[in-house]
Amino acid sequence: MRHEHFIKQHMLNIRAGIKVDPSVPTETTYHKPTVPPRYTPVLPSRGNRKPSVKSPFNWRGSQPSLDGDRTMHFESSIELKAGRIFRADRNFVELREQWPTVKYQGADGEIHKHTFDFWLRLKCGKRKLVAAKPTDIVVSSGLLEILRRIHRGGIAGYADTISLVTEAFANAAANANAEWILLSRRNRNEDEYRAALEFVTGMSGPMRFWDMLTVTPLIAYRRTAIWNLIDEGVLKPVEPGRITDASLLVKASQ
Template sequence: MRHEHFIKQHMLNIRNGIKVSFTVPTETTYHKPTVPPRYTPVLQSRGNRKPSVKSPFNWRGAQPSLDGERVMHFESSIELKAGRILRADRNVVELREQWPTVKYLGADGKMHKHTFDFWLRLKCGKRISVAAKPKDIVVSSGLLDILRRIYRMGVADYADSISLVTEAFANAAANANAEWILLSRRNRNEEEYQAAREFVAGMSGPMRFWDMLIVTPLVAYRRTAIWNLIDEGVLQPVEAGRITDASLLVKGN
């Protein structure tokens, strides 16, 4: 965390009545997942293309696939964030990047190829091909025209619909929430989860995230459990946006 961000967060904590202890503990607190992590050889991406390793304009790199067995390449910050958000979404049961590659008839009358940034399948069975692009260049890049042409030619062989993702979807708040959800899934402790679920069972109205943490001796374990509850829809924020210690949570529907 940058120095100025730390100061801002500290001032926000004071304003919200959140008293964080800066005492250095005598012992290190480690995650204690009920299911120990598995470390297996990482499989190659199932995408049709691998972006270049470096770029002077966009981010480059890889993140885990939905099942954690493969790598998923990305070539922009929007793709990185969108990948995390989609992985954290429990409605998504299958996710691929840089796939499929389809042909379409261009404005010049010639056939061209386009590779979608993501392809996903939802619990309901719906398949969606997703293009990711910054909103400022969606039109100037010609992407909208390309997607229209592809859709008119028919997409039934590989998808049920086409979608466009910009930073309106892949924003910093949604990305931060997705990071916490993915981390908490990996470190879920069933005993702590059940204790947290029993604690929130008696809620009759909104309760602050921080107030759910300070009732336990180890805040880190309860924080993971609360995020598990958010992940499963047992709890949900009152307001949209980034979930912080000051966020109000209510029971899910």
Template sequence: MKKITKQQYLKPNDAVSPPDPSGEVWTPPQPSKGERTFKLTSKGSVRGFVVLDGVRVNFESRAEYKACLVIRSRPDTLRVVEQSPRVEYVDADGKLRTHVFDLKVFRRDGSVVAVDVKPAAKVESSGIREMHSLIARQISPKIASQLLVFTERMYTRSDFYNAELMLGVARQHCAEDDEAILKLVARMTGPMKVADLVGKSGRKGYGFNAVVRAISAGRLVMTERRRIDYAAVVVPAPLH
């Protein structure tokens, strides 16, 4: 084992961007906004939570975890709340039932989508579409304007890779890096490779992270559905 001196050990790591000044060492996430709670320990499924937009979002399965990240990573999504909404409806036999959706998705256009996450192979046998059809005729548009059955066929491996990348990079916010990239975005007149954008920024790897955050925020748009990497091509998002 190679020994190092105390001076070498205490040398700042220039591969890690210093954090923005803050009055707090750590800001805990807000508690879950979900209408249904459950124990995170389970022998039969993967359970846990992820912090999205400063709020704790719990998940009961790997499929729900992926759905949370993929849906949140889409530019038209504002925020995601798990285990919501809870609705009452009358079933085909005239009985009053209660159903809690897996996700409540708030979109930037003001609409709300109630989502159930299901493996594609189980959608037909579960009867979830028939239940959604009944609920759709009874639910108030104030609660949800659209119902969706979300399966693994609705996203690619690249979509999930990008979603996890966006989540990780969001934790490394640096105002100077973001400002440098956004100044370049404002001057873009057409498509540009991520590598060229990062190079022009002079921020190296930090510039790449800032590009990812710009894509996540909807300031940049990928020209094709693929992984976000240096070879990817982006364009400025159209102004509304």
């Protein structure tokens, strides 16, 4: 964390009445997942193309696939964030990047090709083609017209619908929440989860995230368990946006 960000967070904690102990602990606290992590060779991407390694304009890199066995390439910050958000959403059961490549007839009468950024399969079985682009590029590149032409040409062989995501969807708040969900999912401890679930069962109204952490000796373990509950839909934030220690959470049934 940058120095100025640390100061800002410290002031926000004071304003919210959150008292964080700044002292360095005498012992290191490690994650204790019930299911130990497995390390296997990373399989190659299933995408149709691999973006260039470097670019003066966009981000370049890779992230784990939905099942964690393969690598997924991205060529913009929106693709990185969108991929992470999709991976954290339990409604999606299959995810593939840089696929498929679809042919369509352009305004010039010629046949062109377009590779979608993501292909998704939902729990219900529906499939989605997703193009991920910044809003200004959507307009300047004529992407909407391309997607319309592809849809008119038929996509039944690949998907049921076509979607477009921009920075409005792949924003910093949603990305931060997805990061916490994925981290906590990997480090889930069943004993801590059951203890947290028992604690929130008696909730009759909203409760601050931080107040759920102060009732346990090791805040880090309870934090992971609370994010597990959010991941599984047991808890939800009262207001949309980034979930922080100051956020109010309620049971999903309320």
